Amino acid sequence: DLPVVALTANALSGDRQRCLDAGMNDYLTKPFSKAQLEKMLEKWIGPPADQSAASITMQTDAADDALVDSDALAQIRMLDVPGESSIFDEIIDEYLRSSSELVQRIAESVSSADYDAVRRDAHSLKSSSAAVGLAIFSKHCAQLERLGDNADIEGIKHCWSEASDCYQRSLSSLQSESARRVA
Numbered sequence: 001d002l003p004v005v006a007l008t009a010n011a012l013s014g015d016r017q018r019c020l021d022a023g024m025n026d027y028l029t030k031p032f033s034k035a036q037l038e039k040m041l042e043k044w045i046g047p048p049a050d051q052s053a054a055s056i057t058m059q060t061d062a063a064d065d066a067l068v069d070s071d072a073l074a075q076i077r078m079l080d081v082p083g084e085s086s087i088f089d090e091i092i093d094e095y096l097r098s099s100s101e102l103v104q105r106i107a108e109s110v111s112s113a114d115y116d117a118v119r120r121d122a123h124s125l126k127s128s129s130a131a132v133g134l135a136i137f138s139k140h141c142a143q144l145e146r147l148g149d150n151a152d153i154e155g156i157k158h159c160w161s162e163a164s165d166c167y168q169r170s171l172s173s174l175q176s177e178s179a180r181r182v183a
Contacts (some may be wrong), residue, residue, distance in 0.1 A: 003044035007032070031139040033162045067170040068177045072133030092178055095132045096171070099125060103167055106144070110160045118156055119148025129170075137163065137170045 006019040006027040019027040028040055079087040102125045109117035126141035140163035147155040 005040055005044065029143075031136060031143060033166065036162070067134065067136050067166070068173045069133035069135055070177055072131075072135075073177055076132070088178075092132065092174070095128055096174075098128060099167070099171075102128075103164065106160065107164065110156055113153045115148045115151050115153055115156060118160075119145050122148060132174065134170045134174065137166045140166050 003025040004023065006022075006024040008015060008019070008027060008029055015029075016027050025044060026040060028036060073088075076091055077088045079091075081087075102121045106118055106121045106125070109115075109121065122141045122144035126138050126145060129135075129141060130138040140159065143159050144156060144163060147159055
């Protein structure tokens, strides 16, 4: 028996049942986190065989490296003119400032079940995150925006839990990538 898990961009009610009715064993909505995928794999095929802590850390580091699109950062870096202030630094600094404010507002809106505010702020964060190469986090924001459109506060809470973790890891990767490019 080979388990089949559907991956879908839809998070609408009834999607899970349609996947199961079509013969799938389970389903996972995109974007999904590494932890969700690991949990799903363990559910259907069991835990990984004798995996050392070092290899798990290396896999997590590799996954975190994928959180930042270094090509997108290289495109921004090309805007810099030698001898002038760094446009790259200004863009990254502005993103760090504005994203921090938006993340705080989204967290407050999730707590107060204000799905309109979540939708609005997730839309802004989606665009700015994509612009600085945080495509995975941007996809989380797109999902939050869709869930806000559907007034799905339970879905928003679940998605926000993953999105906020992705944001923290993305910031760390962004800062590392920025420092690497300067060095």
